[in-house]
Amino acid sequence: MNPRLILNLQLIILSLLPCTVWAEGAVRIINCTVNMSCDAGCACMTVSGKVSFRMEPLDIGSDGAGHYKLSYRGKQAKLEALSNIGPFYWSDGTERHTLLISSEHQFLWHRLRMDPAPEASIYFLTCNYLQ
Secondary structure (H helix, E strand, O other): OOHHHHHHHHHHHHHHOOHHHHOOOOOEEEEEEEEEEEEOOOOEEEEEEEEEEEEEEEEEOOOOOEEEEEEEOOEEEEEEEOOOOOOEEEEEOOEEEEEEEOOOOEEEEEEEEOOOOOEEEEEEEEEEEOO
């Protein structure tokens, strides 16, 4: 993908998000509805559910890149962000997770289970920011 297009997309997304969400040191809370789940073989099904991601800064730069304490579904993990708008990734035991912003309210959550054999799931989310 064209680097200029990526930069323009990032700037558009940042302009659509509330400024206080991305303030340095601010806790980020993202409430999501799960709309669809797909497996690695492209078999998809409509699902319904909710998930809330709470990201508490631990060691971040002015661009939002760094480490956060992540809380979701009763679990906690150390999350790494490559920038203010992600991608965000973390591990939970033998699972690897990545959260990607697709548009203002659309996210993709990729979950890769490593044990006993690699198995991926992709969740399509509609999300809103509380903070």
